[in-house]
Amino acid sequence: MIRTIPGWNAAKDVFNRDRARQRAQLKDVDQERRDFASRTLVVFLVVAVMCCVLIARMVWLTVFKHDEYRTISEDNRIQMFGVPPPRGRIYDRGGDLLADNVPVFSVFVIPELTEDVDATLSEIGALVELSDEEIEAFHTLASESYPHSPIRVKLHISPEERAVIEVNRHRLTGVQVKPDTVRHYPYGEVMAHAVGSVRRKTPEDIRRLDRRRYSRTQFVGRRGIEAFYEHSLHGEPGSRQVEVDAHGREQRELDRNPPIPGENLTLHLDSSLQVAAAQALGDRRGAVVAIDPRSGGILAMASEPGYDPNLFVTGVDPTVYDELANSPRKPLFNRATNGRYAPGSTFKPVVGLAALAAGVTDWERTIVDNGEYRLPNSRRVFRDWSWTKSNTGGQGVVDLHRAIYRSSNVYFYDLGAKLPVDALPRFAAQLGYGRVLSIDVADAAPGLLPDSEWKMGARGEGWYPGDNLNLSIGQGDLLATPLQLATVAAIIANRGRVVRPRMLLGNDADLSEFEGGEEQSQVVGLGAGGTGLGADDWQKMVEAMEAVVHRGNQGYRQNGTAWAYIGQDIAYRMAGKSGTAQVVGIAQGEEYDEEELDEFSRKHAWFIAFAPVDEPRIAVCVLVENGGSGSSVAGPVAREVIDHYLLPALASSSPSTDQVRPGASRPDAVVSREVGVAAPEVESALPWGTSESMALASESGRPPGN
């Protein structure tokens, strides 16, 4: 056996095949085979060990890490999808639907199935109207969804549009028409401001709202009841546990947790009364609020002009929206809750009660009203509404009763001068001036109840005696909404028992949004311990307001201010008070010619009323913007609304009941045929102050932004 070769050969050996082969023949073949076999055995053992390493690794993964990896794999395949709850419906007190969910058809696109999404969208756009907003919304949704999931392009298509799409189906791959639901408001414009509306969820809503609850929700309440009770109306979303593949495609449903539908709400609103209120206002701009004084329930809350809330559900066309938003008639503005106007003479009953409460007057005290009032040591003249250049007015000898039914400015100037600073605001606040007394009216404005503290903060000056005078006839800086004045009417109707206005009928009142509904208090006096105001005072004030409507045929400057317009042929007893709020400043002593003023500069007309007087069932506030006279313009609207509410009940019950007495049963309301003779006196509450105070009144007397 030659194992070694002389070293000099080595280098040649490497690539010299002949030499190598020669040497190979010299190898010990058997030895080499044995060496190879043993080596193979070792190599095989190494291979076996490597196999064991692999198996050990598998044991580690499948046995020791099994739970961890099972979790990962389950998380992969199981996804939770939200199921949107059906939104609660809204009913009026009689069960009429005010807001419904109706089935419609919508157009969806599955981006994955289209050849070109933009081309498909323009194909759809050729068949149904697609706004830029809708296309933009589609792209936003598409960017955050799987390409295989259907994405809504057009909500709510008409049957005709649906037919057109079906006919063109062959050209529209990836386009689906599927059932959908939208919010519908059967009363349209009439209920728009009272019920409010929903709109499609916006990016801003997405940031604001609970992501989990709203993940699949389409509509969010924007105004009115829809906004205030959003939480309860929305309901709780359900969920579906779904097996998906790696591309998010749904394979099968594993579990389902049904949604809890939103609460159905029943409101105090009486839809027929609401319609009557809207009709009574007609084409005029204004608001009517009717409250049941016993419960505070809002029976009607109309603001005219309105808008069709159905337009907003599916996304309003921008040109239509611009038209609504920029119209000088402001149809989107809820005058009933957000319109802030000087209450004018409607404030006088409150001033009278405050004066009684403060002890500065009583029902017997009289003054002589010459149509002018001058503060001591002042040259400034405050005049009565009846004053004109040609006919110096005045109501003669007046007590508080007459001061109310004749709406004597001078009497209340006198009270204003006598009332301590801030006594009047302190009293008026109890009736809801300057604050939101309503429980569930979205965005209700608090108005403005000026006092010395407010004036120092807002104007940087102290409270002047003249401020008290302006305030005492409901002018100056005082502002209130129709809802607030309806509340005042209800509280007076209740003889001082405060009710908080509410939309939701009591039997639903355990909703989370409805708070403090049970609080009821009595308006108290301004004396020590709240004394100074008795039940008698309330009753007498009610009677004075009754005279406003029913005192007639008494001769010149002897009738109630509203009698000529609404006090005749009336089947029940009604108490009321008219008011007229200044819009434009008129310089002291200047003649006021209504005809020459343009529509938007005329005074706002108010009327507050309640009936029947003895057991009031309805309290109403009417505002007609730039209506001119409270008694002649707003009064008949109030009468019409109350007639609508009370007359059907009267017709079905005996006319001789205590509850509702016929108008003729009271001596001061004997119906005479001299109606035409009784000269209607146009009341105007003009605080003939400085032009400065006029300007302020004019600024605040108009609705914001008008």
Place this chain on the structure above:
Amino acid sequence: MPSDYAHTLPIGGVPGRALTRLRLDPWLLLGLGSIVAFGLLVLYSASHRDLGTLASQVLRIGAAFAVMVVAAQLNPRVYLRWAPAIYLLGIVLLIAVLLFGTTAKGSQRWLDLPGLPSFQPSELMKLAAPLAIAWYFHARPLPPRIRHVLVALALCILPTALIVPQPDLGTGVMVAAGGVAVIVMSGIRWRVVGGMTVLAALASPALWFVMTPYQKGRVLTFLDPERQPQDAGWNIIQSKAAIGSGGFSGKDLFNGTQSQLDFLPESQTDFIIAVIGEELGLVGITLLLVLYLLVVARAMLMATEAQDTFGRLAAGGLTLVFFAYVFVNVGMVSGLLPVVGVPLPLVSYGGTSAVTLSLGFGIVMSIYAHGNR
């Protein structure tokens, strides 16, 4: 052939004798056939029970077995004679690929020659390299001198160095594994093997500087799969989740959520072992690994019966290439090794590796049939 041999065969009688006459080893065929059958079953599940995929794979495996049958008929001397020429041709083609190759899926592996279907010369090298080194050692005394070992290493490193930059780390590793296997089988001392292993381990960081950014990413992902959980790391996280969630006995065939719902990428090709793990559990994986081990054992036993050095080294080397496939594939899918593109032999969908490895087994059978029994 000795008559007593026939009694040890798994297939007796006329078919058994026909197989041996065709120089096909029934034991090896049984092992390979079992793996193929197992693989087809799993592939049927991994392809979401698509018979088309299954039929296509049956055709490819059939073609691969036909190649094996043909290869088994040739005399081992033919392989000995042609080994250096094929090796040189392979090197030339690899250089050509680097210069004019076609790029597919981001790597330049394919060679489009006019009149020929495009092919990967690197695949040829998986067999050519071990055969060439076996040829080299055949004419030299064993155990080899250090200088012979160095030459053999050079024969092994040259094609590897041409393949890795394509980039194709997987094939490069397989070619290197085949060469190194032959060198180890050639009888160099174990302490030299140990020394070289340590040296290679120490030198491996140097590899970092020749790797492409893509390959570096693979290695980084291996070290920390969470690094790119949406991208390269996704594969390995999902394959481990598939195997781990399968547990001891699996979720049953066709019921693996990871594979059936497409969370497991490459579930029909390189990552098919994860489907086995998920649906058939630890039991299924172990069964398959045992089958592989039995095939390796039989083929190595056949190698010891070879009549000369070339036969022994070639058969042993080709067998170890087969095992390298198994080890690297299962290692990478289970997160033990970086992800390199190596299929699971005879189980992964695809024909290339099946043809290559069947050709290798055909050569092993040829060597065995002409051996000293």
